[in-house]
Amino acid sequence: MLAPYACQPDQSRGRLFPEKLSTFRSPFQRDRDRIIHSSAFRRLKHKTQVFVEHEGDYYRTRLTHTIEVAQVARTIAATLGLNVELAEAVALAHDLGHPPFGHTGEDALAVLMEPYGGFDHNAQALRIVTRLERHYADFDGLNLTWETLEGMAKHNGPVIGPNASGSHSVSDPALMPYALAEVNGRIDLELSTFASAEAQVASVADDVAYNHHDLHDGLRAGLFTEEDLMDLPVTGPAFHEVDQMYPGLDPMRRRHEALRRVFGVMVEDVIAVAQNRLQASQPQSADAIRAMDGPIIRFSKPLYQNLKAIKSFLFTRMYRAPTVVVERKRVTAVVNNLFPLFLKEPGLLPDEWQADVAAAADETALARVVLDYVAGMTDRFALQEHERLVGGS
Structure with a gap:
C-alpha cells in the first residue's frame, strides 16, 4: 500500500513516446529495468568515484556507488510508504552522465565546454536517456516516464525559480545547461518546483552512501586513520560505542562495525525527520510534495551540521590529498x-x-x-x- 503522497504508477504522466502498458511491470519498474540494461549504466563499472578505477579492486567505482545509493533509497522509500521502484530508478540513473575521472573529469569538461553551452553531469544524464541510448526501434533514448525524468532533473532541488538552491540550480533560466533545456523543451519537467518525495529520497541516499563509503575508502587508502576520526562528530561516538561493546576487536572488524553505525545514524535520522514532517503537513498527493517550499526528505539540522564537519575533513584529507x-x-x-x-x-x-x-x-x-x-x-x-x-x- 502506497501512501497518498507517493507517486502512483497508474497516475504517471506518461512517456514522450506513448507505449502500451506492460502486463506485469509498472511503468516505474520498466524505467528501472531499462536503466539497468543501458550501455551507460554498464560503463559506470569503469568510471571513477574518487580513485581512478585501476588504482585498487576494493575502492568504490561509480557503479558500486550507484548500487549502494539504490539500496539506501529502497530502504527509506519502503519505510515511508513511497514508490520503491521510482526511488530506485532515479537512484540508478542519477550518475549516468558522469564523465571519466569523476568530478575531475567534469571540471575539465566544464571549462572546455564554456564556449559551447557548458557541461553538467546531471543534464548529461538526461541527454543520455532521451537521445544517446540508441537501441529501440521506435525512439532514441530509453523513453522513461515523466516522473523518472523529473527526478533526474530535480532530485537536488528546483533548478530555477525562488526555491532554486541545489548544486545544479541556476539563477537565470537562460543559463540552464543546454542538455537540460533541450529535454525540458520537449517535455515540461516543471523545473521551478521540488521533485517527488521518491526523487528526494534518491538524493539523500546519495549523500548517505558517499559519506559512508568515502570514509571507508579513505581509511583503506591510508589517507587517514581511525584515530583521525575519533575527534569528529558521528564517527567518534561510533568508534567509542564499538570499543565499549567489543574491547580488543580486530581492527578491520572494528572499522566495519563503527562505519555501519555511522551509516545507520544517517538513515535513521532521515526517516525520523521525514516521518515528523509528513505527519505535520499531511500531504495528500505527490503534487502536494512538489508544491512545498522546501524538501520533505532531508537530514535534521544537527546531523546536517555534523556531516558538514565530516565533509570538510574528507575534502582536506581525501579529495585534496597530495596523491x-x-x-x-x-x-x-x-x-x-x-x-x-x-x-x-x-x-x-x-x-x-x-x-x-x-x-x-x-x-x-x-x-x-x-x-x-x-x-x-x-x-x-x-x-x-x-x-x-x-x-x-
Missing part, C-alpha cells in the same frame, strides 16, 4: 588533450559517430557531439585512447 591531487592533474591533462583533438579532427571518432558529426551544423553542435563521446568514455578507455592518439599520459 589524489597528482592523479587529478594527470587525468585532467588526458581530457584536455582528447577533447580539442577530436574537435579538430572529428574523423578520429568511431564510424558510428560520423553521422552525428556530419549532421553538426556549426562548431557548437560539433563540440556537443565530441562531448557526448568523451563524456561517455570509461577511465580505462580514455587512458587507452590518450596513449594511442597522443602518445602517453
Whole structure:
C-alpha cells in the first residue's frame, strides 16, 4: 500500500513516446529495468568515484556507488510508504552522465565546454536517456516516464525559480545547461518546483552512501586513520560505542562495525525527520510534495551540521590529498588533450559517430557531439585512447 503522497504508477504522466502498458511491470519498474540494461549504466563499472578505477579492486567505482545509493533509497522509500521502484530508478540513473575521472573529469569538461553551452553531469544524464541510448526501434533514448525524468532533473532541488538552491540550480533560466533545456523543451519537467518525495529520497541516499563509503575508502587508502576520526562528530561516538561493546576487536572488524553505525545514524535520522514532517503537513498527493517550499526528505539540522564537519575533513584529507591531487592533474591533462583533438579532427571518432558529426551544423553542435563521446568514455578507455592518439599520459 502506497501512501497518498507517493507517486502512483497508474497516475504517471506518461512517456514522450506513448507505449502500451506492460502486463506485469509498472511503468516505474520498466524505467528501472531499462536503466539497468543501458550501455551507460554498464560503463559506470569503469568510471571513477574518487580513485581512478585501476588504482585498487576494493575502492568504490561509480557503479558500486550507484548500487549502494539504490539500496539506501529502497530502504527509506519502503519505510515511508513511497514508490520503491521510482526511488530506485532515479537512484540508478542519477550518475549516468558522469564523465571519466569523476568530478575531475567534469571540471575539465566544464571549462572546455564554456564556449559551447557548458557541461553538467546531471543534464548529461538526461541527454543520455532521451537521445544517446540508441537501441529501440521506435525512439532514441530509453523513453522513461515523466516522473523518472523529473527526478533526474530535480532530485537536488528546483533548478530555477525562488526555491532554486541545489548544486545544479541556476539563477537565470537562460543559463540552464543546454542538455537540460533541450529535454525540458520537449517535455515540461516543471523545473521551478521540488521533485517527488521518491526523487528526494534518491538524493539523500546519495549523500548517505558517499559519506559512508568515502570514509571507508579513505581509511583503506591510508589517507587517514581511525584515530583521525575519533575527534569528529558521528564517527567518534561510533568508534567509542564499538570499543565499549567489543574491547580488543580486530581492527578491520572494528572499522566495519563503527562505519555501519555511522551509516545507520544517517538513515535513521532521515526517516525520523521525514516521518515528523509528513505527519505535520499531511500531504495528500505527490503534487502536494512538489508544491512545498522546501524538501520533505532531508537530514535534521544537527546531523546536517555534523556531516558538514565530516565533509570538510574528507575534502582536506581525501579529495585534496597530495596523491589524489597528482592523479587529478594527470587525468585532467588526458581530457584536455582528447577533447580539442577530436574537435579538430572529428574523423578520429568511431564510424558510428560520423553521422552525428556530419549532421553538426556549426562548431557548437560539433563540440556537443565530441562531448557526448568523451563524456561517455570509461577511465580505462580514455587512458587507452590518450596513449594511442597522443602518445602517453
